[in-house]
Amino acid sequence: MSRPRVLVTGGAGFIGSFTAERFEREGWEVRILDDLSSGDRRNCAEGWELRVADIGDRGAVADAVSDCETVVHLAAFTSVPESLERHEECYRINVGGTFQVLEACASAGTRRLVFASSSAVYAELPDAPKRETDCPEPISPYAVSKLEGEHLCAAFREARGLSSVALRFFNVFGPRQPADSDYAAAVPIFAERGLRGERLTVYGDGKQTRDFVYAEDVAEAIFSAAVSDAEGTLNVGTGRPIDVLALADSIVQLTGGVAQHRFEPPRPGDVRSSTADVAQIAEVLGWKARTSLEAGLSPTLAWWRERLATTKR
Numbered sequence: 001m002s003r004p005r006v007l008v009t010g011g012a013g014f015i016g017s018f019t020a021e022r023f024e025r026e027g028w029e030v031r032i033l034d035d036l037s038s039g040d041r042r043n044c045a046e047g048w049e050l051r052v053a054d055i056g057d058r059g060a061v062a063d064a065v066s067d068c069e070t071v072v073h074l075a076a077f078t079s080v081p082e083s084l085e086r087h088e089e090c091y092r093i094n095v096g097g098t099f100q101v102l103e104a105c106a107s108a109g110t111r112r113l114v115f116a117s118s119s120a121v122y123a124e125l126p127d128a129p130k131r132e133t134d135c136p137e138p139i140s141p142y143a144v145s146k147l148e149g150e151h152l153c154a155a156f157r158e159a160r161g162l163s164s165v166a167l168r169f170f171n172v173f174g175p176r177q178p179a180d181s182d183y184a185a186a187v188p189i190f191a192e193r194g195l196r197g198e199r200l201t202v203y204g205d206g207k208q209t210r211d212f213v214y215a216e217d218v219a220e221a222i223f224s225a226a227v228s229d230a231e232g233t234l235n236v237g238t239g240r241p242i243d244v245l246a247l248a249d250s251i252v253q254l255t256g257g258v259a260q261h262r263f264e265p266p267r268p269g270d271v272r273s274s275t276a277d278v279a280q281i282a283e284v285l286g287w288k289a290r291t292s293l294e295a296g297l298s299p300t301l302a303w304w305r306e307r308l309a310t311t312k313r
């Protein structure tokens with residue numbers, strides 16, 4: 001019997017490579033579509049088929065989707081602060097690109113689509129955990145584009161019968177997460193700087209909270225969602241808030257205690273508090289984050305040590 005095939009858009013990236021590994025472990029054939037703008041071909045294992053193309057390339061997307069049972073759509077313009085400066089490019093990739101993927105899936109009769117949305121769609125409210133039923137209030141072009149992606153999924157479900165689920169990832173961290181721009185996420189920047197003994201920059205007072213969820217747990221959520229028939233949107237987080245200053249302190253300690261931090265003004269578009277309510281995903285998929293921040297930081301820092309050692313050589 002032939003093996004089912006999954007297309008992972010953005011599969012040469014951070015979450016995408018963990019996702020592809022998760023499907024491969026279950027015996028799936030893996031195809032990646034990625035333009036390698038932030039992804040890296042070294043993240044792709046030998047047996048995966050890598051197609052280098054832009055998500056806006058209608059022909060390449062249709063061809064890549066055509067014989068895949070399931071599509072996990074992760075390719076995106078991923079930075080909140082950068083989206084304020086380059087909003088047209090953000091909408092082109094995140095709205096236009098998502099439309100191309102949905103259109104291709106609907107035309108090809110793809111069984112199932114999992115869409116990567118984001119906790120950024122939630123309103124800036126007091127410290128209450130964010131629920132899927134809360135009224136979204138996106139405050140950055142990135143967040144607007146992700147919410148639009150969710151709406152497109154719903155529209156294709158209604159109009160074309162395409163089965164899909166949107167997962168709102170909170171702050172994902174782990175090995176292979178890029179730190180090579182000012183817009184990168186806190187964990188990889190802190191990990192790299194901490195290991196180099198450099199100062200960690202904390203924006204605002206550092207008391208803003210985030211829900212840090214480990215990449216392997218996220219890949220598990222994506223796989224569970226793909227093989228389920230859940231519809232709508234689901235949060236993917238731990239339900240445990242950690243403030244950015246506490247994260248910086250943990251990384252300083254784990255990297256030998258040399259680095260210090262300095263404060264900079266808050267960045268536009270950054271939300272104050274962000275924690276997932278995870279009741280819905282537990283009920284619908286039986287999924288729950290298993291890895292604590294400390295347990296996930298250990299392989300993350302090991303990966304950074306190795307990477308810094310090889311780039312020095």
Ligand SMILES: NC(=O)c1ccc[n+]([C@@H]2O[C@H](COP(=O)([O-])OP(=O)(O)OC[C@H]3O[C@@H](n4cnc5c(N)ncnc54)[C@H](O)[C@@H]3O)[C@@H](O)[C@H]2O)c1
Nearest residue numbers: 010013014015035036037038039054055074075076169172
């Ligand atoms: N990392 C997080 O904390 C987080 C949180 C919420 C949502 N997300 C979403 O999860 C998904 C994966 O993010 P990630 O953290 O792995 O980022 P990443 O940058 O590692 O992965 C994105 C991948 O998409 C590819 N890509 C970008 N633009 C493309 C284009 N025009 N055409 C084809 N490929 C393109 C990149 O080369 C990269 O491999 C994204 O949709 C992101 O918005 C991530």
